[in-house]
Amino acid sequence: MTSYTLNQNNLNQISERISVPKYDRSQLKTGIVHIGIGGFHRAHEAYYTDQLLHNTSITEWGICGVALLPSDTNIYNTLKAQDGLYTLMVKEFDGSLTKRVIGSITEILFAPANPMQVIQKMANPEVKIVTLTITEGGYNYNEATKSFDKENPAILYDIANPLAPKTVFGYLTQALKLRKENGNKGFTIQSCDNIQGNGHMTKNMLLSYVQMAEPSLVAWIEAHVSFPNSMVDRITPATSPSDIERLKTEVSIDDAWPVVCEPFKQWVIEDDFVNGRPLWEAVGAQFVEDVVPYEKMKLSLLNAGHTVLGVLGALSGYATIDEAVHDAQISAFLKHYMDTEVTPTLADLEGVDLEAYKASLLQRFGNVNIKDQIDRICSESSAKVPIFVLPTVTTNLETNGSVDFAAFLIAAWAIYSLGKDEKGNDLMIKDAMKATLHDKAVVASNGNPKAFLEIESIFGQLLTSERFVKAYTTAYQNLVKFGIKKSVLNLNTI
Incomplete structure (x- = not known):
């Protein structure tokens, strides 16, 4: 069996072996910027969005994935070479494998190489939501003081170098500042990390940073940005070389970084979006008043x-x-x-x-x-x-x-x-x-x-x-x- 490298050009041939996106990816606008394009995001939010794109004729909810850290070089290079495509491998309880190519990530950016490109992307009025999987440690929260760690060297660096930031707070602040200056609407910032009250945490930490870096922006963010809480759940282990080899052996698809996960999934979200949102509930997400x-x-x-x-x-x-x-x-x-x-x-x-x-x-x-x-x-x-x-x-x-x-x-x-x-x-x-x-x-x-x-x-x-x-x-x-x-x-x- 001929082996195909996973990319947009080979999708037709790959479609004869496993499920692939049926929607026209070239027509998708970027409505979501996601920071932290690791395995969990690709097994969860990107999966839900892919299912929605299959089920509707909408075109405004493509995802731009941002690799935030220098250590994200490999995932950036891999997804860039694969046109944002990857295989989701669901390991069922009976040992069988459900495989499908996910196509909702249509752009990939590497923040360390071009910070302004990321800031400008988030400032684009087509972008209505910024979602985060930056891990529990990414929020710069000090358990002892119950507050933002103002002495973190990375935070001090961002304040001194606002247009070349290193932290998520520096990027969000400059993007929101640019939206305000351009007379555009704000966007929703949605955490998908495992933190109780993750929306509240995101808001408190971001405003703590903005108070230091751009205090005149605080009131505008309070009025034009929302931070819905959410609960996310899908066990997503690290991809192993054997997973990559299994995909190649079973269906002759060469995917450098597929994602493996369990069949269970859950996403519960507060319905608090300031600038529109996808109908994720149509594909299994729950929108509630209190998460x-x-x-x-x-x-x-x-x-x-x-x-x-x-x-x-x-x-x-x-x-x-x-x-x-x-x-x-x-x-x-x-x-x-x-x-x-x-x-x-x-x-x-x-x-x-x-x-x-x-x-x-x-x-x-x-x-x-x-x-x-x-x-x-x-x-x-x-x-x-x-x-x-x-x-x-x-x-x-x-x-x-x-x-x-x-x-x-x-x-x-x-x-x-x-x-x-x-x-x-x-x-x-x-x-x-x-x-x-x-x-x-x-x-x-x-x-x-x-x-x-x-x-x-x-x-x-x-x-x-x-x-x-x-x-x-x-x-x-x-x-x-x-x-x-x-x-x-x-x-x-x-």
Whole structure:
């Protein structure tokens, strides 16, 4: 079978093998600029938009993908060479593979090479929405001060170099300034990141930056820009060489960076758009007045559950999430954590079958075809733990609820941060705070477990809670004395 490289010119031939866009991509206008064109965006928002373009005759909602960071060079070059096209590979529970080419990304820009091109694109009046997947750590939020980190060198650089920014805040500010100067409407900024109140967070962080960089713009943004909250969900592991090879072997399509994901997907959005929006609800998205109950449930169960499986699984020597969830003791720990510590904090979930949702999570985590790498799940834990885990801890400390399982998780994270699993193998730790985490973990391992909780930008004032510190110290000492398997077993039987 002849092999075809994925690009616009080869779509007709490729269409004989798998589904491809049936709409005329050349007629699409760019209505959406998306910053952060990684796997999740391409499995989620770009997928929903592709389905909508198939189902309607609209032409105003093409996506321009922006590669924001120098480290995004590879994804930019790949998508540029493929005309924005990529294959979405859905790994079904039965092991089968559903494949389709997604065509909603019609432009690709590389911000570090041409910052003004990105600013001008977002300032174009055809653009009505800017969406973000910049990771939890991309919002420049300091957990200790509960505010924008004004001392971040990248932020100070953007203020000094407004037309050649490095951060998302610098780009958004200059694009909105240009729209105001040109007499154009504002746009909607929609976060698609795993942060509770992600719209509120985006607004607060952007306005904090604008107050420093362009204070005269604050009132205009307040009046002409909206920041809807949203909840996003689709497990999207990193693409592996075997995924690329499988696509080539099964259908002779040469795609340098396909996206793999689970079949489940969910997108819940506040209907607060200042300049029009796609009818995403026609292809499965939900528009609601209040996203908070949905996102609180998802962040504290799915995302925190991933963190539990990641940290405990890593220490146990597992490589993938499905391996960890099929460990009976780790699975039991996760169930206890969800039932005992998370569920009591989720009192406002009308119309949601919480027990069914928790059961579905265990099934999704256990999908042996996904093979989500534990290294990926544990990456940037310093940004994830304050968002996924600590709000549950705070609530339970206020209501005298259990904190034993969360304390055990934090203790395990402290040991994980030493960089070795229990078999002595090196752990691949990717975290902006890796050095700090390791330094504090070393102090903790030398007879002072509480030292790890001294990282104020992560834990805030948690060190002042005697009850949490006691539970954490006990867990840490048990982990050191008995190891992860026996310590988990002992906690599960309490």
